[in-house]
Amino acid sequence: MLSLTSIAFALATPFLATDGERPSPAALAELIDRALLEQWQQQKITPVAPADDAAWLRRLSLDLCGTIPLREEAAVFLDDERGDKRLRKINEYLADRNCAQNFSYQWSNALLSAAQKQGGPEGARLRPWLEEQLAQNVSFAQIVRELLASSGRNDENGATSFVLSYTDEIEALSAVTSRTFLGVQIQCAQCHDHPTDRWKQEDFNGFTGFFLGVRDQKIGEMPPTRRLVDATPGELRIGQLRRLRDALRAAAMGGDADAADLRRRLKRGEGDHELTDEQLTAFLETLPGTQRQRLEKGIERQKTFGEARFLDGAAYVETDDRTRRQALAEWMVAAENPWFAKATVNRLWGHFFGKGLLDPVDDLTGSQDQVLPPLLDLLAQKFIQSNFDLRYLMEAMVRTRVYALGNSLDDDADRRTHAERWFAAHPLRPFTAEQVLHSLQRATALEDEKLVRAKGEEFEAARRKVLEKFRYVFNDDEGGSEDRFAASIPQALFLMNGNLTNDETKLRKSKMLDDILDEARADRERQRQVFLATLGRLPTQREAERLGRLVKGSAGGNKRGIEDLFWALLNSTEFLTNH
């Protein structure tokens, strides 16, 4: 085991360059490393040895670009002797379109939690929009502002697709907004107050109030086009009246003279002003039970969510020049907001280091498990100062020596967990559905078009369909945790017997295998190349010997043997793990 100082010495040098005017990721990385180093010393935790180049590159590629490195890329990187090669790679990946695409999946998964929505037309619009913003490194404050406050057509502005996904259930919209962007779980208070919970029902209702009045207007069917609009408070009341009018029509047809009279006045447009609460109540009394209940429910809803209220208790004043959603968005992304920056930082930390500084990542005010609160505060402060620059934050995190640590070799599960919790060893993480799909594609050189057999506009939808299947088979709707290692039978069957791992490892069917066989004549070199294509590393001597014997022993000779080896690599635990 290396000592702390030797790690610091071994890995510090390439990362100490400063970056001029821009807030310096290098400086922030240094702060992170120092904070953890201090913590380890205090607690007498010995960090594990650093990951080797191959493991580090694969991890970086998976975390930033969502897929394993290309075969040639891994080979070049391993041979590269320049001292700053890791830093070069970080910058290359951060500017890579795959990186924007990867994070667009992460965010749209978080925002549209139900698989149905992700696969639907709004998901197909939201994700590419997010990808574009991330590719341009638009300030995260601006991205969130647009997600929450945009109005208009979904075919012109993909940001509207977030709110449009929830127009008929604003309670869910409210819950997902506070959870994802603030790390505040108010939804438990939706039904009633819990004695131990800080958040009360009035908090939930007040926050949800900012979405009262969102409405969609249908524009076209194929493809489904809608417009997102906000009702004004006056319009909201008319909305209620419209429902009332339907009820009146039914009652009037049933011979109710009062109802007929009220209905005539409503029709003339007098209702909005003339219908008092007393009249309304009196009329509701006369309706049949189910009709009355439904109408009362709508009115109740307006009463429940009518008063918008900020979560920190700040007063909300309704004005004509902005919608409630616009007011909410400004409050959310303001530098003074106590949660927004922290929630984002913690979520990204969890993405790169396996667990948030606060765990779970999206429960800042309820978490019972937090390490190094001052570090989270510091990172949030820096994130705000950078004007919510995601790329700056990401670069700082992956430049750290902490990120570059290897895995724990400890047999003792408790000690291993402890080391990982204090980030003194990098955790193992099974692939997400996206990572399985994209990595299988990379490893076999399978092009998108071949996989989804669709072109142009339908491509995104077809791709989502493939992904849905993966998402089911690889069952990652649970979020990350230890027991995700309990892989499922369908997953094992898919990898063992499925078309993808079988067809794409066959000679004359697999582009990757054909390329390798064309390039390399010697069996040993061919084996090295399939290792690079799948695991991004070369076989150890022991592996080369043992597997070499098995390849030779394959029925049908060495060419069948290399097919077998390629298949086995895709079925190996290492291939399916981000480690």
Add this chain to the structure above:
Amino acid sequence: MHSTPRSLPPGTRTFSRRELLALLAQGAGTLAVAPSLVSLLAQDALGQQGGATRGSGKRRLIVLWLEGGPSQLDTFDPKPGAPTAGGVSAIATDVAGWTFADSLPLLAKRAKRLAVIRSMTSREGNHSRARALVQCGYVPNPTVTFPSLGSIVAHELGDLAHDLPAFVQINGAPLSAGYLGVGASPFVLDRPEGKIENLSYAGGVDKNRLDHRGDMVEVLDDAFARRGGEPAVAANQSQRARARRLMDTKLLTAFDLEQEKEALRDSYGRNPFGQGVLLARRLLENGVQAVQVVLSGWDTHDDNRNRVQALNQQLDPAFATLLDDLDKRGMLADTLVVCMGEFGRTPEVTGSGGRNHWPNNWCVALAGGGIRGGQAYGATNQHGTEIADKPTQVADLFATLGAALRLDSTRLFHAGKRPITLIDPNGKAIQPLLA
């Protein structure tokens, strides 16, 4: 970016891969050791409590899930003659004074076996939330994913060393096993007949070649385990072993409906639901612990009367034949059958002849193991617009099901840091329904 992580329950005994290899080395002189190793591996992946007894004598479960929210007024709580009747008339059952909708004639003749709760109520009128509530027994909460009833039964009562999966779902969108882990999640068939996806050997690969490939994977996994990948390797290996057992097991004939008599297949109904229910019986016979069969289409916002009638024509023969069939085979006493959907439908019929979502009052039908049949529990008022007697929450239903299944409802699990009992402790088992 992850949310809502969970961890294994406290006191969980897991075997490290090295311990297992050591076990194998100690006793691997004979092949007879292999099954117990396999069962240890299976337990390992699922985080089973060591030493827990598994196997025969446990109650089994069939859920007939009516997706979309079945109309109570057109099934088990008809109100003939009322303005809310929706054109449905009622027929007498073999229990005096109790009626069903007229399109359930076969079930009406078997009402003695059925217990129907007519006073179910919830606050969830949105499909996905209501589905989560009624399938898992807890009010949905974004911070926890709860397991569905089938996963609970698989995890608590299923034999995980068995060749067949402990929980199979036929038709419908796959259910999550939530904090119980994917090992307890259902093996899903999207139709009851035909080839099961990815279950047969790939073209050009036979048993020998797959074994040979498996040897290569073993070399790779062994190396990865030594470099720190051990926890992941152990889980993958156990699932691969289970997948291989499933591919090669003689019990695969359980999935083959051709082996049933034509007449019996006819009486279950020649449609995916009827054949699915028949398959459920076959699977239970062969060691599967829980099966859920889905019949979709109950979201009748228009043309309610005709659509429900058509659905009843599938539900009635399948459910009725299942009861007869289980009884004939001596399986009814230890098989709990639950027929339910996510909510009921409005008493009022809309202009387009539909009924909308209605969680206020709805029905659940129970039969078999642990249930005292021949009774209706709770009641709605004259027009079916409100509950008149014994309002029953979903938590009460689950407490009752837990008792009928003889589950330890109070068993504690952890979702993240949060302790959770297997079944919502707010529910109270309904004693009169229990045998």
